[in-house]
Amino acid sequence: MYVFLNHRFIAQEKAMLHISDLAIQRGYGVFDFFRLREGVLLYAEDHLQRLIQSAKFMHLECPYTANDMQQILRQLVQTNGIPNAGIRIILTGGYSPDAYEPTTPNFLIVQSPLQIDDNTEPKKVNIITHEFVRDLPEAKTINYSMGIWLLKKIKEQHAHDVLYHQNGIVSEFPRSNIFIVTENDEIITPATNALKGITRKRVLELSCKGYDVKEGTVTLHDIAQAKEVFLTSSTKRIQAVVEIDGKRIGDGQTGDTTRQLLAHLICKEKEYAMATFA
């Protein structure tokens, strides 16, 4: 397997960064992650634009345009020959002489096998909550200290994931967005303090299919009252959240809206793939 590291393709096992890199010294960097589906870079424009925006927000200079990256990505996936995969692009703070000031970033792309089936029945998950807001929610930084630190608590409580909130106002999961479906069939996702997820964006676009989907404020109380709750991410698409902190949500079963939206998402993926090949 090859990776792309600072302007060249090299064998993955040889892809190293010097210890003076600001990711190692100070956890400073940004990244993005998306799927290769049957050889198609799924929603790559969205992800590359977000990476460029994350870099700009964190005062890091991305060495490539979105077009450059598209070309590098095509070459990489062709060389590796693995049609279903996850693609991770990382931009670090670079080799810093004083271990604090960012310099020219190190840029890397890693491809890892990842097979997601097109099963339209959403997985059911139970979640716990934790009071926290991500440091710089405007950017997709590599800082997952809190999310990883909470893995122990998630396991201890036999949960699948942890939802961040502050004073009861909900923001996001460490690696996913949240939506609720209200009694009035409004579909709402937090407008602030949450990463602008690309799957989240796809769900918001489903308003054109007649769904009343929008950004707004979501509280823990709203979740307790919700008919349905689901999470979204590039690798999970849509999963039904059926339990929070040990309390059942709605009737504890996957709701109709959640199920319909997942079907729409899978459909969209297929359409995107066809359009890209066309």
Place this chain on the structure above:
Amino acid sequence: MYVFLNHRFIAQEKAMLHISDLAIQRGYGVFDFFRLREGVLLYAEDHLQRLIQSAKFMHLECPYTANDMQQILRQLVQTNGIPNAGIRIILTGGYSPDAYEPTTPNFLIVQSPLQIDDNTEPKKVNIITHEFVRDLPEAKTINYSMGIWLLKKIKEQHAHDVLYHQNGIVSEFPRSNIFIVTENDEIITPATNALKGITRKRVLELSCKGYDVKEGTVTLHDIAQAKEVFLTSSTKRIQAVVEIDGKRIGDGQTGDTTRQLLAHLICKEKEYAMATFA
């Protein structure tokens, strides 16, 4: 210059980590930093204990005891032959197959030349403020996203550093602790949400010299009313904070207490060095 990386001493320029390390992937790791003063590892027990506690808190297994590390450190500094230096020990989340779950940590020690003179006149600094609390203030993690992100703002405002507070309750600087000296000559440092700095600890110990120094609550209002404000860190020892958000603190000059405490700290360092050599 040699560094210590995963059980062996290697040339610094060859010290690399594979890109699957969780510091690069997710900014996950802990570290500590202290000074080598004329060949003496200054307050090494305190720093090594804190590193071990940081690792434990972050669910990372430190591969060495404090005694092991003392031995490795002595060998490293002897090999490098640079008597005045900074010593950085980093413990990362390790090479993670799924780029999220911590594994066996990578452990590294880096020595860099660092000369601190014994000038007893404190440097005067002006600071700005930012509303923020460090994610996991109990541990010295490598996550400095916010501190580094704020470098631009610090420069733009011609300041030296930025002080974190939440709703006006002060915690710490990205890399230093804060103390105020009140009108009644109480010397107070924030008790919570701040790293338990080793220089901070040395200042707290000065209560045995008759100073009324203690942990407590410090607000931005307290700072505005304070007679003196100073910051502490291993590399800065004590610096006089004379301006905050463009407003003068006290009479805008270094206070007597700040100056006395710095003299005590330098004295303590010399005593420690002598005791260690004895």
